[in-house]
Amino acid sequence: MANIKSAKKRILVTETKTARNKAIKSKVKTMVKKVEAAVEAKDVAAAQDALKAAISEINKAGTKGVYHKKTCSRKIARLSKAVSAIA
Known part of the structure; x- marks a missing residue:
């Protein structure tokens, strides 16, 4: 356990940021699963x-620094490709 005040603060801040990042990643994964489920069911509408909502959530995660910019682009491209394949 840390003894120095600044180290104790860093531990608290890291826990807070980790929880925030985990929540954002979880939300993105949920949105991606919804898109994939709709594609699997061949439900275009x-x-x-779901794709529109997922893109918004992925971009928010990228803006907040949870995902790298190119990771966001890759995820969006793959989802878009899957949706356009059934349309």
Whole structure:
């Protein structure tokens, strides 16, 4: 356990940021699963709606620094490709 005050603070800040990042990643994964489920069911309308929500969530995660910019682009491209394949 840390003895120095600044080290104790860093531990608290790290825990806070870790929890925030985990929540954001979880939300992105949930949105991606919704898109994939709609694509699996070949439901075009639901897939497009889910894709729109997923893109928004992925971009938010990228803006907040949870995901790298190129990771966000890759995820969006793969989802878009899957949705356009069933459309």
